[in-house]
Amino acid sequence: MKRREFLTIPRQAVGGLLLYTLAGEPFRVSAQQNGDIRVPLRFFTEAEARVITAACERIFPSDATGPGATEAAVVIYIDRQLAGPYGNDKYRYTKGPWVESYPEHGYQAKETPREIYRQGLRDLGDGFAQLPVDAQIQKLTAMEKSRFFQMLRTHTIEGMFADPMHGGNAGLIGWQLIGYPGPVMSYRAEIDKHYGVPYRPKPRSMEQIVGRKPALWEDEKV
Amino acid sequence: MPNLKAVDVVIVGGGWTGLMMAKELTSRTGLTVTVLERGIPRKTSDYALDMDELDYAVRLRMMQNIAEDTITHRHSMRDPAVPVRQYGSFLPGSGVGGAGEHWNGASWRFLPSLFNMRTHLAERHGAAKLPANLDVQDWGVTYDDLEPHYWRAEQMMGVGGKAGNVNGKIMDGGNPFEGARKSEYPLPPLRNSHLASLFGEGARKLGYHPHPAPAANLSETYKNPDGITRAACGYCGYCERFGCMVGAKAQPSNTLLPVLQRRNKFELRTGCWVRRVVHKDGKATGVQYIDAKGEEMFQPASIVILATFTLSNTRLLYLSKIGTPYDATAGKGTLGKNLTHQVEGSTRVFFDKPLNAFMGTGGLAMRISDFDGDHGLKGDEGLLRMGMIGVLSNGSRPIQTFDAMPRGAAKSNWGSDWKAAALKWRDRNAIIALSGEHLSYKQNFMDLDPTYTDKYGDPLLRFTLDWTDHEHRQSEYAKEIAQKIAPAMGAVLAEPIGGRNRYNVINYQSTHIQGGTVMGASPESSVVNRHQQHWDVQNLWVLGASCIPQNASHNPTLTILATTTWAADALIDRYLKHPGLVA
Structure with missing residues (x-):
């Protein structure tokens, strides 16, 4: 088995980060003394995670309009998705023969999301995260039409706005950004009110609603 | 292959039609009834944690696993077909309840003219004026035949709405163009969202007749005639692609299953993948299936009922070599013909308020x-036919709707200016959509694919399907009408979506795929008779949307429930007394 890889996130202001196992069990990683958080990775190496973090940040940047992919820990979401059954195309029809077809027939090639990401990482290059922002944008623009980029863009949006149980949307930052309240059992008393004015209940995650207590682990148990 | 103990009736598929038929049979006869369902068991408490957009709406947890079984598609007989590798323009459900678990709850009746379309169009335009490739036909059953069955289905589910035509009397606030109802809906309409109220006001200003959609998402707490009580809807926004955690949305698992579970002559077996209807000398003897442990079984039965989704109903008859396959070149045969979907035509409208x-x-x-x-x-x-136009407030979830924005609002679909535009227009846009009838044509049909197979090596079903000028024109006309409604409802901008594109298997449209085993008045034009009994194998009955000869503008659930109890009446009151073809 390969050496366990961790992504170290500097997060001075936060005491820790709520994470989930692939089986959906919550646990909290506490910040170390210097404020860094060490998050165990499931698919990426630490170097790969840094490249993906930088690329996601260009797609959904932290800027004047609010936080972006890095703050939401989108890379953790993508890492979990690729490590799980989706990453290996368990839910796609994968019998041959493999033939190219019209765009109306969608993606028809054999490569799985894991393979597409490995190739995409090669195309971005090991030093991508260290490039100046303009150079990063230029490189991604050149790749816009690729299956990898289209997936990365879709996954970035998913990682911003999926329930945090999937790894992204850390601290409900994506839902706060857009004023989405998350799962709410009933709006029966609200549906025909608030016409034309924003109604923005405070977001809550599935975890908070169900009330499961996260385990306090320094590192994820295997 | 082990032979199981014979049962009186075996039903393939545990969705709306299969369980509805099982309920009729076990209520009105002493027959033993076994339902074989390919997917997993389901109950309301399964949905307590399903308000998760990613797993359910994006990864599509409730659908048939496309890795195991899919369809292939080609636009015309000249093209090679390729598999649909990921969903999809429609979403077939799996598990007990089938697509009836993850549906939206729209519970319309079809227009009376849908049922005698060939006669209706010939009277209106003259038979000689109809396009040569048009393959619409009369069902052999009329709206008036089905009216009491519609009413039974509405009561069973607790449909809320506003009648527009009660015994010929036009009612204010309802749909004045609907077929005559005998009575008002069991429940009042749902409460109005802001979007629905804006559309209603705008349409009324233009002289149209806006009306709420009839819905099986309970507008009030309701007890149905079977004694099943369900809670009122909470408008949580997790219906389509989800099961209802409070049981407010009528689903087979919360309406029919609780009744059936008290019946001792009823058995539901899950994880059972039926591969063939076995038949000898023109009579079905049972079904062959692979059970949850992977063993091949034979279930003998006196009556076999196919009650799966459109796709498997059609494919099972092909695989079992029952009936005459449709030959599009010769225009002969019936099995697989009249494949239809529904016609879209969308306009995105933008507002300056949330x-x-x-x-x-x-x-x-x-x-x-x-x-x-x-x-x-x-x-x-x-145009020969059109459809309904309107808005839907089924709960906007963030992943699927994040970056709807006017064209040109951002220079690409990522980066800072894209993010800023998405945030600006978020919750300030909606779709005015057409739900249009899809006429059936001779060139659109289903057969078996010669190349691709399912997980057991059986050939996949192949679609030959494309849009014609008529459907493009329906879309365009809907967009012209939406351009008038948009400013009247206070929109600041209205942008039509899409153009004259070919059929696309990737973008979701609706799950209303129909045809393949259509019903009709004669064996030359239909697979089953007007009671949904197979013409050739008379102890075989076929239920559901595969029997519908041309697609309505309306969602088909209520109609397939109505045709199921219509078929049950013929089966129970007539066939069981005098086995043979029911006239």
């Missing part, structure tokens, strides 16, 4: 039927 669109429920829609069927057509539109 809609709070995360609140809603699957059946919460406001529509106009002024152009439905052909009653609104003057004759110069280049």
Whole structure:
């Protein structure tokens, strides 16, 4: 088995980060003394995670309009998705023969999301995260039409706005950004009110609603 | 292959039609009934944790696993077919309840003219004026035959709505163009979202007749005639692609299953993948299936009922070599013909105020039927049939709707200016959509694919399907009407979506795929008779949307429930007494 890889996130202001196992069990990683958080990775190496973090940040940047992919820990979401059954195309029809077809027939090639990401990482290059922002944008623009980029863009949006149980949307930052309240059992008393004015209940995650207590682990148990 | 103990009736598929038929049979006869369902068991408490957009709406947890079984598609007989590798323009469900678990809850009746379309169009235009490739036909059953069955289905589910035509009397606030109902809906309509109220006001200003969609998402707490009580809808916005955690949305698992579970002559077996209807000398003897442990079984039965989704009903008859396959070149044969979907035509409208669109429920829609069927057509539109136009407030979830924005609002679809534009227009946009009839044509059909197979090596079903000029024109006409409604409802901008594109298997449209085993008045034009009994194998009955000869503008659930109890009456009251073809 390969050496366990961790992504170290500097997060001075936060005491820790709520994470989930692939089986959906919550646990909290506490910040170390210097404020860094060490998050165990499931698919990426630490170097790969840094490249993906930088690329996601260009797609959904932290800027004047609010936080972006890095703050939401989108890379953790993508890492979990690729490590799980989706990453290996368990839910796609994968019998041959493999033939190219019209765009109306969608993606028809054999490569799985894991393979597409490995190739995409090669195309971005090991030093991508260290490039100046303009150079990063230029490189991604050149790749816009690729299956990898289209997936990365879709996954970035998913990682911003999926329930945090999937790894992204850390601290409900994506839902706060857009004023989405998350799962709410009933709006029966609200549906025909608030016409034309924003109604923005405070977001809550599935975890908070169900009330499961996260385990306090320094590192994820295997 | 082990032979199991014979049962009186075996039903393939544990969705709306299969369980509805099982309920009728176990209520009205002493027959033993076994339902074989390919997917997993389901109950309301399964849905306590399903308000998760990613797993359910994006990864599509409730659908048939496309890795195991899919379809292939080609646009015409000249093209090679390729598999649909990921969903999809429609979403077939799996598990007990089938697509009836993850549906939106829209519970319309079809227009009376749908049932005698061939006669209706010939009377209106003259038979000689109809296009040569048009393959619409009469069902052999009429709206009036089905009216009491519609009423039974509405009561069973607790449909809320506003009648527009009760015994010929036009009612204010309802749909004045609907077929005559005998009574008002069991429940009042759902509460209005902001979007639905804006559309209603705008359409009324233009002289149209907006009306709420009839919905099986309970507008009030309701006890149905079977004694099943369900809670009122909370407008949580997690209907389509989800099961209802409070049981407010009528689903087979919360309406039919609780009744059936008390019946000792009823058995439901899950994880059972039926591969063939076994038959000898023109009589079905049972079904062959692979059980949850992977063993091949034979279930003998006196009566076999196919009650799966459109795709498997058609494919099972092909694989079992029952009936005459349709030959599109010769225009002969019946099995697989009349493949239809539904016609879209969308316009995205933008507002300068928020809609709070995360609140809603699957059946919460406001529509106009002024152009439905052909009653609104003057004759110069280049159209035979049209459809309903309206808005839907089924709960806007963030992943699927994040970056709807006007064209040109950002220079690409990522980066800072894209993010800023998405945030600006978020919750300030909606779709005015057409739900249009899809006529059946000789060139659109289903057969078996010669190349691709399912997980057991059986050939996949192959679609040959594309849009014609008529469907493109329906879309365009809907967009012209939406351009008028948009400013009247206060929109600051209205942008039509899409153009004259070919059929696309990737973008979701609706799950209303129909045809393949159509019903009709004669064996030359239909697979099953007007009671949904197979013409050739008379102890074989076929239920559901595969029997519908041309696609309505309306969602088909209520109609397939009505045709199921219509078929049950013929089966129980007539066939069981005098086995043979029911006239």
